[in-house]
Amino acid sequence: MIDRYTRPEMGHIFSLENKYAIWQEIEVLACEAQAELGKIGISKDEAQWIRDHANFEKAKVDEIEEVTRHDVIAFLTNMKEYIDADVPEGEPKPSRWVHYGMTSSDLGDTALCYQLTQACDLIIEDVKKLGEICKRRAFEERNTLCAGRTHGIHAEPMTFGMKFGSWAWELKRDLDRLEDARKNVAFGAISGAVGTYSSIEPFVEEYVCEHLGLVHDPLSTQVISRDHHAYLAGVLATTAATCERIATEVRNLQKTDTLEAEEPFRKGQKGSSAMPHKRNPITMEKVCGLSRIVKSNAQVAFDNVALWHERDISHSSAERVAQAVQPPAWFVSETQQRVVLFLNHIVMQEPQAMERLVRQTGRIALVQWRQFSMALVVTPAGLFNLAAEGAQPDLRLQVTDTNPLTMAQAALRGDKPAIRIEGDVQLAADINWLVENLSWDVEEDLARVIGDVPAHTLANLALAAANGIRQFVGKAAGQSSQAAGNGQRLA
Secondary structure, eight states: OOGGGOOHHHHHHTSHHHHHHHHHHHHHHHHHHHHHHTSSSOOHHHHHHHHHHOOOOHHHHHHHHHHHOOHHHHHHHHHHHHHHTTSOTTSOOGGGGTTTTOOHHHHHHHHHHHHHHHHHHHHHHHHHHHHHHHHHHHHHTTTOEEEEEETTEEEEEEEHHHHHHHHHHHHHHHHHHHHHHHHHHOEEOOOOGGGSOSSSOHHHHHHHHHHHTOEEOSSOOSSOOTHHHHHHHHHHHHHHHHHHHHHHHHHHHTSTTTOSOOOOOOTTOOSOSSOTTOOOOHHHHHHHHHHHHHHHHHHHHHHTSOOSTTOOSHHHHHHHHHHSOOOOHHHHHHHHHHHHHHHHHHHTTOHHHHHHHHTTTTOEEEEEETTEEEEEEEOTTSOEEEOOTTOOOSEEEEEOOOOHHHHHHHHHHTOOOOEEEEEEHHHHHHHHHHHHHSOOOHHHHHHHHHOHHHHHHHHHHHHHHHHHHHHHHHHHHHHOHHHHHHTOEEO
16 A cells, blocks of 8 residues: 555555464464364364464565465465474474365455455444534534536525535445445355365354354355455445545635635645645545545456356456555655665765775665565665665565554654564674764754654664664674674574
């Protein structure tokens, strides 16, 4: 998702971390169901062990997937490592029961439906709130006269309350449709290959779905039929159309030669870089633009209904894109180039910094947060440049906290986000020297550009990274001075 347009709560629902967490719960519930059933050999003690020890690490899953080219197998491999880590040598591995009789579709489709119910719950509450506001404003403005228009031309007098009342009723219909669509998509399926239950008992499906608050699909193929998803997408498109209708009306009424209504304009907000007198309806324009994305995704959902026989994956890539819109490549590239220019500007202020970096020529440092990453290579001039795509990093820095809302809240509390570092000790040591010796007030400079709170958040992140590097270097030095001197890799 694009952070600019995504509520943190909604972004978290469709994050890989949340998806993997749901996958884990489904696998654990399936093991518990098998133990309750008592047919395949798993004991209740083993099921409890699996629940107590099950875990995953997104970065590790991604690393395994680079080899397996299969996200479910990569996840299960990592999850099983945690389950079996504390099993005494020679004892049977409890992980052998994980995913027993299941398919990737059982796991992925059930999890997706659960994610969609989570998303629906957020949207339903928002539609309720907006509907109540429109209802309240309808009564407040019931005597406020305005011009009624047809074809954009003055027709007959009406009240402004009628506009709000019309929107309130339309939102009520949207709410009814959304609540019905949520029920329609709250299905799960754990039915094995081609959906015949030949490798797994229906009880497992019923158990898993009941504990997730889903309904087991009475008859699925190997995938949950996409008419459920298409119906929800159609309802979301209709709701988006309502939002666009409201936004279009406000935009029209805000025109200079009409000016019967305006969207809020915050203190300090700017309307135009060239014409400071303007107060542009940017929020309503965003609503109109994003509604077009929602409506276009409905077409994708309808096309996903018709799959080959009992299963294919032509729907999979389309759903992944529809769920997680990425910024365009040109935007990512431009942003990364600006970051490189900014870093080099700082480094060039200290000649010794360039001298230190020269000896790391060709080394690559990779910074990761959520789905975003940037690999930097040290040039012979002692500066940074973007590394070639697919280049293997010598040093990896990963921000493990993925929720931007919690990161911002932590920054405001003064807490440091978690940073995971692994790789070349000597490169980390030189970067640590840069952090400690370059005179740069990160927060002050960023605040001029992006404001105090975001600057504080990013500065706190940078500080956490610096402390993480410092601890990493110190730990490595304590473990082995020879390793640090030879540039050996430590995890």
